Amino acid sequence: MTDLTKQTLAPGRAFISDDLLQVFYRLLAALLICFSLAILSDSFLTLGNILNVLRQASLLFFIASGLTLVVLTAGLDLSVGANVALSACLAGTVIHQTGSPALGVLAALATGGVIGLLNGLMVTALRIPSFIATYGMLWVLNGLTYWYMAGEIIHGFPPGFRQIGSGYLFGLPTPVYLLLVFLAIGTIFAQRTIWGQEIYAIGANPVAARLSGIPLTRRLLLVYAVSGTMAGLASIIFLARLNSAEADIGESLTLPAIAAVLIGGTSLFGGVGTVFGTFIGALILTLVLNGMNLLSVNASWQPLVTGFIVIVAVWLDMKTRRRGQ
Amino acid sequence: MSVRVSICASLAILASGAMATSAFADGETIAVFTKNQTNPYFQTVRVGADAAAKALNAKTLQYIPTKPDSIPEQLSQIEDVVVKKPDAIVFIPVDYKAMVPGVEKINAANIPVVNITDRSAGGKFVSFVGADDYSLGLETARYLLKTLGGKGNIVIIEGVKGSLTSVDRVRGFNDALKENPGAKLLASQPGNYQRLQALQVMENLIQSYPQIDGVLAANDAMAVGAIEALEGANRKAQVIGINGTKEAVDAIKSGKLLASGDYNGFLQGCVGTIIAIRSLRKEPVIPEIVLKPTVITKANYQPYETPVESRACPSWDEAAKLGGK
Numbered sequence: 134m135t136d137l138t139k140q141t142l143a144p145g146r147a148f149i150s151d152d153l154l155q156v157f158y159r160l161l162a163a164l165l166i167c168f169s170l171a172i173l174s175d176s177f178l179t180l181g182n183i184l185n186v187l188r189q190a191s192l193l194f195f196i197a198s199g200l201t202l203v204v205l206t207a208g209l210d211l212s213v214g215a216n217v218a219l220s221a222c223l224a225g226t227v228i229h230q231t232g233s234p235a236l237g238v239l240a241a242l243a244t245g246g247v248i249g250l251l252n253g254l255m256v257t258a259l260r261i262p263s264f265i266a267t268y269g270m271l272w273v274l275n276g277l278t279y280w281y282m283a284g285e286i287i288h289g290f291p292p293g294f295r296q297i298g299s300g301y302l303f304g305l306p307t308p309v310y311l312l313l314v315f316l317a318i319g320t321i322f323a324q325r326t327i328w329g330q331e332i333y334a335i336g337a338n339p340v341a342a343r344l345s346g347i348p349l350t351r352r353l354l355l356v357y358a359v360s361g362t363m364a365g366l367a368s369i370i371f372l373a374r375l376n377s378a379e380a381d382i383g384e385s386l387t388l389p390a391i392a393a394v395l396i397g398g399t400s401l402f403g404g405v406g407t408v409f410g411t412f413i414g415a416l417i418l419t420l421v422l423n424g425m426n427l428l429s430v431n432a433s434w435q436p437l438v439t440g441f442i443v444i445v446a447v448w449l450d451m452k453t454r455r456r457g458q
Numbered sequence: 459m460s461v462r463v464s465i466c467a468s469l470a471i472l473a474s475g476a477m478a479t480s481a482f483a484d485g486e487t488i489a490v491f492t493k494n495q496t497n498p499y500f501q502t503v504r505v506g507a508d509a510a511a512k513a514l515n516a517k518t519l520q521y522i523p524t525k526p527d528s529i530p531e532q533l534s535q536i537e538d539v540v541v542k543k544p545d546a547i548v549f550i551p552v553d554y555k556a557m558v559p560g561v562e563k564i565n566a567a568n569i570p571v572v573n574i575t576d577r578s579a580g581g582k583f584v585s586f587v588g589a590d591d592y593s594l595g596l597e598t599a600r601y602l603l604k605t606l607g608g609k610g611n612i613v614i615i616e617g618v619k620g621s622l623t624s625v626d627r628v629r630g631f632n633d634a635l636k637e638n639p640g641a642k643l644l645a646s647q648p649g650n651y652q653r654l655q656a657l658q659v660m661e662n663l664i665q666s667y668p669q670i671d672g673v674l675a676a677n678d679a680m681a682v683g684a685i686e687a688l689e690g691a692n693r694k695a696q697v698i699g700i701n702g703t704k705e706a707v708d709a710i711k712s713g714k715l716l717a718s719g720d721y722n723g724f725l726q727g728c729v730g731t732i733i734a735i736r737s738l739r740k741e742p743v744i745p746e747i748v749l750k751p752t753v754i755t756k757a758n759y760q761p762y763e764t765p766v767e768s769r770a771c772p773s774w775d776e777a778a779k780l781g782g783k
Contacts, residue, residue, distance in 0.1 A: 192654075283495075284497065285704075288708075376682075376686055379496065381497070385655065422662070423658075425647075426647055429646075436619075
């Protein structure tokens with residue numbers, strides 16, 4: 134049994150070096166964007182703006198990093214945005230009712246995690262394709278959130294809690310610390326632990342993975358639960374940063390999160406990609422918006438520019454990948 | 459009562475997708491079409507319609523797309539309503555152009571229909587009741603510029619590009635700026651009516667402009683998002699929004715927000731429903747009521763603190779004076 138496991142994991146190691154190359158290309162693309170912006174705008178290459186971009190990228194990264202693990206198993210989680218909305222609204226209520234930010238944080242993480250676990254159960258126990266299961270979950274969550282909020286807005290949270298989103302620690306915004314911590318945890322988990330490697334193996338070849346004794350169901354449950362919990366974490370950052378929650382905050386979050394994962398080089402077919410790549414993907418999307426604001430690009434052109442850059446980024450990815458093979 | 463109504467409404471949505479809920483017994487049935495369950499504005503419209511129907515001993519049937527602003531869903535709800543044949547319809551098109559064929563179906567079924575909020579590009583209506591986005595934008599921006607003494611550096615945060623409301627409000631902002639040659643427009647950037655996007659746009663603009671004196675946001679959620687960004691950067695600027703949401707009234711009271719243009723959804727719901735019922739009872743109606751813009755400020759916010767649920771609809775004589783043509 135152990136021999137078999139090693140055999141399936143062997144190609145996994147080959148993927149990592151290929152992945153490293155991909156991450157390098159991504160980093161280059163991000164630097165190229167930075168370089169162009171630095172020439173075009175005086176205010177781009179300032180410490181203030183770099184910290185600003187990192188803080189903005191963190192929210193997207195939290196959602197996208199959990200999602201990366203799901204995509205690595207050749208699955209998809211379309212419910213992340215709706216998850217953020219419900220988790221934020223419930224956590225907001227808990228903080229208002231109890232006055233305790235700690236309980237609010239727990240509520241957000243628990244809500245997110247339970248939603249993720251339910252997604253995982255639909256995918257494993259009911260064998261519903263993840264795209265459909267999580268799409269259904271998106272609607273269920275939207276329905277629950279709309280009903281619960283009934284058009285209301287929850288706003289006004291304690292200053293201590295708000296530090297999580299808008300505070301600074303030794304000159305760095307608090308969300309940037311969280312970003313670095315979860316970037317490290319995600320990278321180590323995916324690349325350096327057996328469970329992480331098993332997730333790559335499941336995505337690369339689920340049949341071979343099962344035959345080699347990888348507990349498919351448990352790993353998939355874990356992956357969806359992590360994706361949900363990260364959405365819960367993102368909802369806390371959202372609450373702390375914006376000081377309010379309403380039912381429709383999730384809709385504009387899902388597609389950018391998926392885009393960040395794909396621009397970051399994770400393949401929708403599973404088995405290929407890195408959490409670090411996703412960080413670069415989130416950074417590129419944030420840089421594009423930041424640059425357009427700094428350069429005062431006309432509002433009409435902004436979606437067009439974003440779309441163009443997403444297409445070019447993925448096209449470059451496929452081109453470099455082909456060369457790699 | 460209205461809370462219970464909206465709970466019933468939402469449960470019905472969860473259960474069946476398209477929904478209808480009857481609120482009050484006896485009398486005529488008025489079908490009320492709104493755009494979504496997420497924007498607090500449409501909740502105030504529904505509360506206003508319910509209040510007017512109750513006062514006149516009629517009942518309402520609320521039609522709300524489960525997917526916010528969904529054109530196909532509102533079209534299928536129209537098909538449903540043409541079969542069910544309520545006595546009259548109060549109608550907000552999710553899209554002023556795309557819903558014209560839907561309005562024509564209602565006309566073909568000979569159901570009298572009153573258009574409120576967004577003026578439909580075609581079809582026959584008993585009457586139109588709405589607020590004028592242009593003068594709302596103009597008056598609110600004028601108030602801000604007057605407060606700044608007619609000068610200063612100004613930023614505009616636009617709504618969804620291409621939406622009628624955003625185009626007209628931003629046109630009003632720009633015309634107010636033209637009246638004040640001392641004021642300088644630094645940037646006009648899109649926030650898509652989303653709080654998070656407005657926050658990030660403002661954070662980015664703060665990086666490139668050391669002095670921002672005034673912010674004109676096309677809705678309240680974006681205005682409050684911009685305020686969070688300014689506070690996070692220890693900057694001070696006067697900010698205005700539009701819609702007159704409860705959150706905005708709280709922010710005006712605490713001095714964070716300078717003013718909010720009142721779109722007055724409650725009155726629109728009231729007056730639209732009153733006109734629908736009057737036309738059924740063969741009483742005279744007014745073909746067009748465009749509500750005069752009200753700017754909510756620190757001087758006049760008190761009446762807006764009353765929750766819409768406990769406000770009363772105006773009498774017909776009062777309603778006719780609100781801006782009839």
